[in-house]
Amino acid sequence: MLKHYTRSCCGPLIAIAVxxxxxxxxxxxxxxxxxxxxxxxxxPIQDASLDMAEKWAKANxxxxxxxxxxxxxxxxxxxxxxxxxxxxxxxxxxxxDWGQLWKKWLEPTDDVKGxxxxxxxxxxxxxxxxxxxxxxxxxxxxxxxFYRADLLQPNEVPKTFAELVSVSQRLQKEGKVKWGYVGGMxxxxxxxxxxxxxxxNNCDILKPMFERDNAKLTAAKFEPAVTExxxxxxxxxxxDAIHTHKISPPGMTAYGRNxxxxxxxxxxxxxxxxxxTHFGEFSDPKRSKIAGKVGMAPFPVGPRAQxxxxxxxxxxxxxxxxxxAERKKLAKDMLSTMMSDEAGQIEMWKKTGGPPPNVKLWPKxxxxxxxxxALKHAVFDQTPIxxxxxxxxxxxxxxxxxxxxxxxxxxxxxxxxxxVLADNVDKIRRAATGN
Amino acid sequence: MxxxxxxRLSEKSWFMLALIAPALLTLVLxxxxxxxxxxxxxxRDWSLHDPKRTWVGLGNYAYVLxxxxxxxxxxxxxxxxxxxxxxxxxxxxxLIALMLNKEFAGRRLIQSIILLPLMVAPxxxxxxxxxxxxxxxxxxxxxxxxxxxxxxxxLTQRWTAFLVILLTDVxxxxxxxxLILLAGLQSLPPEPFEAAQIDAASPWRxxxxxTLPMLRPVxxxxxxxxxxxxxxxFDIVWTISGGGPARATEVFSxxxxxxxxQFLNLGRGSAAAVIGAIIIVxxxxxxxxxxxxxxxxxx
Numbered sequence: 201m202l203k204h205y206t207r208s209c210c211g212p213l214i215a216i217a218v219x220x221x222x223x224x225x226x227x228x229x230x231x232x233x234x235x236x237x238x239x240x241x242x243x244p245i246q247d248a249s250l251d252m253a254e255k256w257a258k259a260n261x262x263x264x265x266x267x268x269x270x271x272x273x274x275x276x277x278x279x280x281x282x283x284x285x286x287x288x289x290x291x292x293x294x295x296x297d298w299g300q301l302w303k304k305w306l307e308p309t310d311d312v313k314g315x316x317x318x319x320x321x322x323x324x325x326x327x328x329x330x331x332x333x334x335x336x337x338x339x340x341x342x343x344x345x346f347y348r349a350d351l352l353q354p355n356e357v358p359k360t361f362a363e364l365v366s367v368s369q370r371l372q373k374e375g376k377v378k379w380g381y382v383g384g385m386x387x388x389x390x391x392x393x394x395x396x397x398x399x400x401n402n403c404d405i406l407k408p409m410f411e412r413d414n415a416k417l418t419a420a421k422f423e424p425a426v427t428e429x430x431x432x433x434x435x436x437x438x439x440d441a442i443h444t445h446k447i448s449p450p451g452m453t454a455y456g457r458n459x460x461x462x463x464x465x466x467x468x469x470x471x472x473x474x475x476x477t478h479f480g481e482f483s484d485p486k487r488s489k490i491a492g493k494v495g496m497a498p499f500p501v502g503p504r505a506q507x508x509x510x511x512x513x514x515x516x517x518x519x520x521x522x523x524x525a526e527r528k529k530l531a532k533d534m535l536s537t538m539m540s541d542e543a544g545q546i547e548m549w550k551k552t553g554g555p556p557p558n559v560k561l562w563p564k565x566x567x568x569x570x571x572x573x574a575l576k577h578a579v580f581d582q583t584p585i586x587x588x589x590x591x592x593x594x595x596x597x598x599x600x601x602x603x604x605x606x607x608x609x610x611x612x613x614x615x616x617x618x619x620v621l622a623d624n625v626d627k628i629r630r631a632a633t634g635n
Numbered sequence: 636m637x638x639x640x641x642x643r644l645s646e647k648s649w650f651m652l653a654l655i656a657p658a659l660l661t662l663v664l665x666x667x668x669x670x671x672x673x674x675x676x677x678x679r680d681w682s683l684h685d686p687k688r689t690w691v692g693l694g695n696y697a698y699v700l701x702x703x704x705x706x707x708x709x710x711x712x713x714x715x716x717x718x719x720x721x722x723x724x725x726x727x728x729x730l731i732a733l734m735l736n737k738e739f740a741g742r743r744l745i746q747s748i749i750l751l752p753l754m755v756a757p758x759x760x761x762x763x764x765x766x767x768x769x770x771x772x773x774x775x776x777x778x779x780x781x782x783x784x785x786x787x788x789x790l791t792q793r794w795t796a797f798l799v800i801l802l803t804d805v806x807x808x809x810x811x812x813x814l815i816l817l818a819g820l821q822s823l824p825p826e827p828f829e830a831a832q833i834d835a836a837s838p839w840r841x842x843x844x845x846t847l848p849m850l851r852p853v854x855x856x857x858x859x860x861x862x863x864x865x866x867x868x869f870d871i872v873w874t875i876s877g878g879g880p881a882r883a884t885e886v887f888s889x890x891x892x893x894x895x896x897q898f899l900n901l902g903r904g905s906a907a908a909v910i911g912a913i914i915i916v917x918x919x920x921x922x923x924x925x926x927x928x929x930x931x932x933x934x
Contacts, residue, residue, distance in 0.1 A: 608881035
């Protein structure tokens with residue numbers, strides 16, 4: 201019986217196995233088509249950038265395969281691909297947040313034509329040990345202070361933290377908005393409240409302040425700066441904003457970007473601060489009640505600063521080292537064409553609010569486009585005080601420890617803030633050193 | 636020479652082995668091997684971005700067990716959540732099962748409606764609940780407002796955030812308890828209930844002294860299975876609170892996930908997972924013994 205059973209099963213099993221092998225590409229196709237596989241995050245800006253790549257691909261008879269991933273799994277997935285040495289992706293989305301983690305797994309991109317037109321400051325996050333850049337910029341991701349242009353004239357926009365409170369309260373009292381400022385505070389949204397105000401108050405997370413050289417940070421034993429007066433002031437500022445002045449919603453400590461954007465786009469808040477890449481969303485009348493009513497301005501400054509700072513980083517494209525030489529060359533050709541595609545970059549800006557990576561385009565674009573002129577004034581004409589992240593391996597743990605500390609301080613009593621900050625110094629230091 | 640031992644199995648035994656082979660292979664490939672690989676990782680210096688894979692012995696275990704947050708926050712939260720959700724779901728599920736065990740008009744319709752949460756993916760339910768409890772747009776605050784209650788920022792404080800998570804989990808799992816307990820109720824022999832009726836026993840006494848003791852074996856199985864499942868809950872907590880505010884609702888699986896996939900420290904994350912697995916195995920054995928003793932006593 202078994203022999204009969206085995207014989208009758210063998211034929212179909214072999215047929216299935218052959219079919220699977222063929223579909224998995226184990227047998228070469230008769231005509232080889234050039235192909236580039238791109239691992240990226242599903243996002244309007246990245247899609248717009250890939251639309252530029254698509255034009256190049258069509259002209260060069262290359263098949264472009266888009267492999268979208270969610271943000272929440274992207275870094276883990278791509279990191280494991282890079283360290284395992286497989287060539288699952290020929291080109292990947294790269295972000296300064298994890299710039300240094302991948303430095304030894306990525307191909308230098310200094311030789312990509314058009315890189316001479318990229319801003320130098322944001323590329324510092326992507327330098328490898330040989331002092332070579334490992335990314336090609338796709339778009340700038342810049343923290344932008346957005347305000348309701350239908351409620352305020354440009355000269356009425358707050359220039360200091362104190363004015364942010366007084367103007368918010370005036371608009372609330374006049375019944376024009378429910379809230380003054382809304383932004384994310386929960387883990388990974390710390391930039392949109394605590395951190396921009398921290399930089400705008402001449403402050404930072406670790407000492408030496410504003411230092412991003414890992415050797416110098418290590419020498420300083422990753423000493424947290426959270427007990428410095430400048431730091432206590434910003435935590436107290438947000439405590440007051442929520443509990444005393446009531447210019448921000450009471451639930452803000454739990455907000456991510458979705459909640460903050462929903463409130464701003466519903467017309468319930470006068471101000472927010474977020475990457476300019478959300479400008480496209482704010483301006484979409486199908487999704488936003490404030491489309492066409494959004495202005496951009498420099499960061500309000502804290503009591504310890506004299507002039508506005510800015511937050512200016514990039515998203516980029518990178519090529520894994522494990523990719524075969526022929527496909528590396530193809531990928532570099534593609535990225536080079538994208539860097540010089542002026543029309544494509546302008547279209548990306550108009551469609552999505554993603555600022556072009558070619559800085560030579562900026563003056564021209566600012567002259568033609570009032571929104572870009574506003575963004576240029578708000579961000580690109582200001583000098584960043586430092587980079588918006590740190591670039592050592594334990595940075596995610598430091599970020600989490602910081603976020604937990606800040607949320608705990610805001611959720612407790614105001615008089616306990618100094619104690620909460622002091623109690624967390626050791627946790628942040630241990631997070632930074634991995635102990 | 637005649638074949639010995641394993642090879643001497645009868646044709647019937649070979650056939651039976653062939654039948655279970657696919658399930659066994661699946662179990663080995665997708666359960667046993669990953670567990671062995673994970674356990675191996677927990678003894679090594681294994682970060683995702685720079686996998687040195689050097690042997691560190693019990694170093695990762697010492698880190699997790701020496702982490703005051705793990706002991707003071709994560710474990711109490713995990714057990715607190717497990718007890719609360721299992722108890723609430725069991726009580727509500729039993730009430731629903733008792734109700735559905737009686738004949739009334741529209742019973743089938745109500746039965747179908749009550750089972751609806753079982754068809755919703757936990758992540759979808761959690762996203763929905765997060766917005767329902769939003770302090771600005773949430774339906775819950777809108778209803779409370781009708782009764783003059785000031786808006787509550789549910790997710791900004793430990794106990795209110797925990798309550799939201801608990802409500803979601805109970806909402807999702809009560810139908811499961813109801814379904815299994817209803818099947819148990821319908822399989823009970825009618826004679827004891829008829830005898831109780833003849834003796835004019837009250838509904839409460841019938842429930843207390845007949846229904847509940849006879850249903851105990853089913854309850855034991857439900858409680859053990861659901862407790863193990865609740866111990867490893869991840870999706871609901873991650874989506875609703877992310878373990879916040881400030882780690883106040885962090886449970887064991889969030890701890891392991893954050894170590895592994897946010898801090899990219901697979902060694903520590905695996906050690907946390909192995910510690911969790913050991914805890915739940917011991918807990919399940921103890922729980923099963925205690926509950927089993929109840930069943931024995933009640934017989």
